[in-house]
Amino acid sequence: MFDLQVNGWELLARAALIYFALFIMVRVSGKRTVGQFTPFDLLVVMLLSEAVSNALSGGDDSVLGAWILAAALIFMNGLLGFVSSRSKKLERLLEGHPVLIGRDGQWFDEVLRRHRLGASDAEKALREADCALGDLKLAVLETDGSISIVKR
Structure with missing residues (x-):
């Protein structure tokens, strides 16, 4: 043993x-x-x-x-x-480093694809931040894989 x-x-x-x-x-x-x-x-x-x-x-x-x-x-x-x-x-x-994935109510589709994030991941982050897409100032994919949302 x-x-x-x-x-x-x-x-x-x-x-x-x-x-x-x-x-x-x-x-x-x-x-x-x-x-x-x-x-x-x-x-x-x-x-x-x-x-x-x-x-x-x-x-x-x-x-x-x-x-x-x-x-x-x-x-x-x-x-x-x-x-x-x-x-x-x-x-x-x-x-790694954080990556900007959206700004001013727009998602950066190419960046989302490159990091294998779907629309559902982005929408979930908006819901968790209680933020409508039109109120999105910044969306950042953090180094730990989470998405941070900054409202206007």
Whole structure:
């Protein structure tokens, strides 16, 4: 139960490789993947975890191995948060930047398409902000995938 079947350093290296590979894939997939989960997005996340589980553990089913992997993943996540909070350049690289998706009662259709946002996403953001389209001053797709609405 506590005997490692794989070298501890190998587990750490596997955790780092999988973490950064998935980080890059999620980052490249866009803001919507991060912020506004549809049932399909949730399914992809669940399948991703299943797809990488064997590569992550390398066949080690021990409790100690699981602890090492969990600690390594949490550490890397904290490290990236710490480093990005200290560097604006790195923060922009890791988290992206907000995108203007509408102004003065108009949606920017090309920008919405590029970020895979549908009309229903935009309309939902308006409803949540209690704002009619004619009262829209600015609409911004935030780095976390949420949409911020500024009324006139």
